[in-house]
Amino acid sequence: MSAKPHGQEWESVPLRYVCELNPPVSFDGFSEDDDVSFLPMDRVKSGYFIPNTDKFSKYAPSYNAFEDGDIVLAKVTPCFENGNIAIAHELVSGKGFGSSELFVIRPTGANRRFLFYYFQSSLFKQDGEASMTGAGGLKRVSADVLRQHHLPLPIQDVQQLIANYLDRETADIDGLIAEKVRMLALLEEKRAALISRVVTRGLDPDVPLKPSGQEWLGEIPSHWLVERAKNLFAVRDERSGDGTEQLLTVSHITGVTSRAEKDVYMFEADDKAGYKRCLPDDLAINTLWAWMGAMGISSLDGIVSPDYHVYTTKGHLLSEYVDLLCRSRPFVAEVNRWSKGVWSSRLRLYPENFFEMRLPVPPHEEQRAIVDAVQTDQRKANSLRDALQQSIALAKERRAALITAAVTGQIPLEEMTE
Helix, strand or coil, rough: CCCCCHHHHEEEEEEEECCEECCCCCCCCCCCEEEEECHHHEEEEECEEEEEEHHHHHHHHEEEEECCCCCEEEEEECCCCCCCEEEEECCHHHEECCCCCEEEEEEEEHHHHHHHHHHHCHHHHHHHHHCCCCCCHCCECHHHHHHHHEEEEECCCHHHHHHHHHHHHHHHHHHHHHHHEEECCCCCCCCHHHHHCCCCCCCCCCCEECCCCCCCCCCCECCCCEEEEEHHHEEEECCCCCCCCEEEECCCCEEEEEEEHHHCCCCCCCCCCCCCCEEECEEEEEECCHCCCEEEECCCCCECCCCCEEECCCCCCCCCHHHHHHCCCCCCCCHHHHCCCCCCCCCCCCHHCCCCCEECCCCCCHHHHHHHHHHHHHHHHHCCCCHHHHHHHHHHHHHHHHHHHHCCCCHHHHHEEE
């Protein structure tokens, strides 16, 4: 099949004719201790290649290999749907390894950047999404898509022209998106700073202070108390009989939420009998990721992994105040200090360690005032945050539509000429 968008000859070409899937990479001359690049799936962003560096021997046996100029493409939804794709560059030694959840694609008969943009087009992504197999959030794009898909392909000069045009136009859009993302980050920084200040110092800047006796707290209002967590919380260890309750997850970003509302790539057990009950106003802590702040008060009735820990408050602290405390940076740093493990990335917070922590205890009415003040501040910020997020979404939609139009010949060539 052929078409002539704007007078130019385009052919429908099998993708396998113009690129190679998971091509071999020669590592002759490498020794076990040589440094190579390793690219986890979560470090592939549209256009950006952000690898780690590690030893050759760690990845050589079982990971996908790539070299300078190869295209890497996420195969797992929603990473695939979000356009997680990049071109390898700036590699240690010029060669490296990628997660097994990535396709490595080497252009052989098409312009590299034209293909890079084509893989972001709705034409390709719709075909890829239709091929996905697997359960829940772990569906994967079939490799058959890369073998059987046909793409509209112009002559090499037009491919280069389109790639150059999209380089310019997407750079402008990406710059606009980046600026709005920075504004969102500033809003989050302001929120985090406010929370960290008021949960440890209160709302009155002129209140008399006293030493708390805790390095992470510093000075606190003189009328506040400091108590061991053991005196403030009790362990809830109730288990689900059949595992049919709503499954909850705990993260450092969103606190306690329904797993069904999140994109989670971790394995989910079919049988959840024996999972821990978690009720509204309970404190749930992700034992493995507590050091990052993965904890919070639940507003939901459900179950959590048996590896989590669930606590009930004894009434001295309001649940809303505890949730703010969990979002405060000094508190998260103290949780990190009390977490135990051989490596920093494998620290765990167990009840016996959590109970030894010392926490501030303001009067109830002051806790309520702190919660109300933060909520008032956030209501004011939410409208700006929502407007920024909507603007970012619209810019991403425009970027995606522009790419699809360009790589399928819907934009006149004269419009793409500098």
